[in-house]
Amino acid sequence: MRASTAVEDYLKGVFALAVAGGVSTSAIASALDVQPASASSMIRRLRDAGLVDWEPGGHIELTDDGWRAALDIVRRHRLVETFLHQVVGLELWEIHDEAERMEHAVSERLVERIDEMLGHPEVDPHGHPIPAPGAERYVEPDLVALSAVDVGVRAVVERVSDHDTPALAHLVQLGLRPGAEVEVIERAAFGGPTWVEVDGARHALGDQLLGSVRCRLSASLDEQRNV
Amino acid sequence: MRASTAVEDYLKGVFALAVAGGVSTSAIASALDVQPASASSMIRRLRDAGLVDWEPGGHIELTDDGWRAALDIVRRHRLVETFLHQVVGLELWEIHDEAERMEHAVSERLVERIDEMLGHPEVDPHGHPIPAPGAERYVEPDLVALSAVDVGVRAVVERVSDHDTPALAHLVQLGLRPGAEVEVIERAAFGGPTWVEVDGARHALGDQLLGSVRCRLSASLDEQRNV
DNA sequence: CGAGCGAGTTCGCTTCGTCTAATGCCAGGT
């Protein structure tokens, strides 16, 4: 049987933090927008269900079952997002919140039907990889934040963060969506804005936006082509 | 704010019973598959929320707010069903259970987008009318159960019940879907099966199946054409 | 007339998921 909505949401949060490198009670609490006490008690329940390894005071780790379950949820989420964008025609910044609820409602059958309709896509519209059905582990592609790209370097946008809806809408308006080519033109001193060029137009971006865009450098792109 | 899943489900149940003519605690309980005690306490909560009129021992009636809320849920349900059938390509008998969960997850925005994609349909694939956005009342079309159609009379299937999945799958297999033309050939005595002809083939049906198919008589169809 | 029956309601209890408040612990600064 499928876990409750709450359990699925926590599992997805623990997964995201595990991939990002640091799972902790307070990180989970702030990701799920609940109090640390609530996260703490849910961690105990996840452990009792065999989904995480944990003992009071220790660190938190997904078990094999936990990885499987989390990847299943993430697969549902990302396929639903892709479907909402490509088939239903919702904008890039609308799909995350919608999928956040729908992922708990769609059946296995519907997910596989959607996957088939979309031709088994490998990434969602934000650029996140879509786990294969039954996947047991997750490899994070090696991408660099736009904030870390040197001046004068050209890069291809591979991923934009999906959480901050207004910021995402703004990025898309500027053309900074997955697949776009971008060049860092100038980085102002003392934390000032960074100028980037996209589609022949220049824009000044702050650190928050720069950090939510992840790229592959065009150089490494060339390397890949040559292999 | 939208009501909880449970409240929405009860509201939909009360709506269905109100349309069918008889709302009662036990009918709600059996429709929702819960104990009468649970239904009883939920009725109190619906009343406290201003969605039904009720006092202990009295009869249960939707308020104006209750009708509005119920019709909104029913609209979501039926549009999602139509979408799953026409766009996603799920079979007629698969869409009800799926929509039952999705109706609580889809946003207003997504529902209206779906409605637009479908060209503002007026009935769902089972033949149930889709309430208009913001509708405040519901008119039940005047249909006759196939079990009440006389021998020798031809009729057009307008609606099949959506609740019993295996029965529905069987009906569809026989061609008894909305839009099909059917003629009652022979009715065996003593509660025996009724023979009907659909698409040139004859089938014997029991009362349960006959009752779940509702039709318009071809005669009244002709009348309508002549008006 | 009274016994029993079915429907509806209330009561007390359980689980889930949340909260606030209190407590424990460890590391750093003075």
Add this chain to the structure above:
DNA sequence: ACCTGGCATTAGACGAAGCGAACTCGCTCG
């Protein structure tokens, strides 16, 4: 050596939603 801040955990409460058991009707049947 001690105080303090931050993080994690526990304890206790609450609302939502369910259950079973018990009670109260009004009706019907013997």
